[in-house]
Amino acid sequence: MMKLYNLKQYIIYLLGVIVMISCQSKKEDKTPYNILFIAVDDLRTELNCYGASHIKSPNIDRLANNGIRFTNAHVQQAICMASRASVMSGVRPEKYGIYTGEPVTDVLPEILTMNQFFKQNGYNVASFGKIYHFGEDTKNQFGSDFIKPVSTWEGMGYVTKAAIKQQSLNTITGRGPAYESAKVHDTLYQDGLNTLNAIRKLEGLKKDGKPFFMAVGLTKPHLPFNAPQKYWDMYPEASISLTELKERPKNTSKHTLRTGGELGNYYGMPKLYEDIQDSTAITLRRGYYACVSYADAQVGKLLDKLDELGLKENTVVVLWGDHGYKLGDYGSWCKWSNMDIDTKIPLIFNVPNGQRGKVFKHPVEALDLYPTLADLCNLEQPAQLEGKSLVSILNNPKQKLKTKLYAYSIWPHNRWNYDKTVMGYSVTDHRFNYVEWVQLKTGEVLERELYDHKNDPKETINIIKEHQYNDVINELSKKLMLRKETTDHNHGFKKLR
Incomplete structure (x- = not known):
């Protein structure tokens, strides 16, 4: 009887060892995730998948349906350069005073930026379009696989003769009209061209076989609202409404909102927001929506290419906006405030074999992107990171939170x-x-x-x-x-x- 008992114990022990070795083997054999990191300029949460049924965003909707959508995600400062510097460094803007266009690597030479981090960990790193701010998207940051973005506010984002002429007439700021539509192919504007180059690069990355971190920065719907005519045609002028939020919030001070700014730098635009006519506001809103759908189309091309190349099954896709935006809301335009409409962003994660079509409603920060991606790839996080990993939420967005989130x-x-x-x-x-x-x-x-x-x-x-x-x-x-x-x-x- 004792011998039989010992034999059973031995068999149980042997099975345990086999299972442990098998699990360890699977863990070691697992191919590291690729990362497709899509940053969209000035994109607010006015998307179909966020409840805005009038917006045509089928590809971002597809991403949300196959992943997790965060409905209470906020940037650390509602302006392009500071928001992007914070995300890419993992550090809050107020810690080192990166509020304007100071390059992260100049102010924080000791910081390991997100792209440098993945490169250091053996990833192929590539960039197309605007990831930091224009001056900092350099080969030093991304290596040879880098396509420098063209600055739309230097007039390079226009294709019609009329718009280019107006740009030349603006001797004060050098910026052309605030919007343009032209019957041209997507690649005649920079986002379409950058996306084409990114797609071609994906083919090379597939052949190389190493894990990759590809960053694609879409500049639309940032001003000027330039997009091919077919995207404007999606939004007939008669279908566009003015904002319902025409008045400033009650009981607020001069600090709450700006009365003028970025929009006034464009040819023919009033310096003060209060002077913008309703007809102009309608056109601007229409142009913004057209640019959203143009950007959405580029997202679709990237997703289709991942699928075509068989990379979808092992690529984490994250899409985020660098801040929110006002389209005449509260009598103001653009960003630059602590209002929810400016700090709240679309944030969508699509993880292979992960949760699909789920929503997380508690607050998270754009600062969480860096630690989350590092965690997803089983990489040790740099000590500098001030955000938190969202992996547990990605695994179970319905979980009961142990601590309140802010x-x-x-x-x-x-x-x-x-x-x-x-x-x-x-x-x-x-x-x-x-x-x-x-x-x-x-x-x-x-x-x-x-x-x-x-x-x-x-x-x-x-x-x-x-x-x-x-x-x-x-x-x-x-x-x-x-x-x-x-x-x-x-x-x-x-x-x-």
């Missing part, structure tokens, strides 16, 4: 003069957006804002003075204080004094 954003006014800089700090949870406007030099809180997304999802009323929210205000204010204490805000302003 997203933080900033917006600096007078950032060129430290003595006068007013910094707007915002924190968002599952329901509220809380903002403090702080005199950076003295630390004095000048203004505060609170928006209740449950009762006021479009942020039309600042309820900071309503006493029933005092507990919420205290909680979120402490969160901001803790965030500020862990960040050296003055570091990045020393050079500006």
Whole structure:
């Protein structure tokens, strides 16, 4: 009997060893994921898959249907260069003062950027279009597989003679008209050309066999709203409506929104947003929508190529917008605020054999992209990263959260003069957006804002003075204080004094 018992024990032990070796073998044999990293300029969450049925975005919708869509994702600053620098470095913009066009590698030479990280880990790295800001998308960042983006605001994004002539007439800013439509092929505009080059590169990467990190930066729907005529035709003028949010949020200060800016730099556009006529606003909104569908078409070409080459089964695809956008909302245009409409972005992950058609509604940050991609690829994360991995959420978006999630954003006014800089700090949870406007030099809180997304999802009323929210205000204010204490805000302003 004892011998039989020992034999059973031995068999169980032997089976366990076999299973362990088998699992270890599978783990070792697993091919590393490829990464297709798609950054879309000025893309707000006005997409079909985000509930905007009037927008034609079938390819981004396809990506969402095959992956996980985040509905409460926020950038760390609602401007191109700072948002992108934060994502690619994994560091918050206020930590080192990257608020404008300073190259990450100049301000943070010790930082391992996302593309450098993957290159260091044996990945083929390639870039097409705008990933950082135009001045920093260089061969030093991406190696030889790099196509330099063409700056649309230098007039290179126009194809019609009329638009090019208008650009030459703008002697102040050198920018042409705010929109253009032409009966041309997609590749006559830069996003179509960059996508074509990216597709060709995918063929080479497939043959090479090494894991790759490919970054594709689509410049549309950034101004100017230039897209082939067929995309404009998707949105007849009669179908375009003006925004319902025509007034500034109630009980807000001068810090909340800008009254003029980027749009006024284009030929024929008023300097002040209040002077924009309804007919012009309709055309601008139509142009933005056309550019969204143009960008969506390029996304479709990339997804189709992955499928054609058999790369889909082993490629993580992530699509994100570098910030939100206003199209006349609150009487303002473009970005540059701590309002939800400017900080909230579309964020979609598609992981091979992962969750499909799922939604995660709690706040996450664009800062989380770097650690998430590193984690998905089983790579040790650099110590610099300030975001968190979202892999557990990607595996189970319906899980019960152990801790409450928050997203933080900033917006600096007078950032060129430290003595006068007013910094707007915002924190968002599952329901509220809380903002403090702080005199950076003295630390004095000048203004505060609170928006209740449950009762006021479009942020039309600042309820900071309503006493029933005092507990919420205290909680979120402490969160901001803790965030500020862990960040050296003055570091990045020393050079500006």
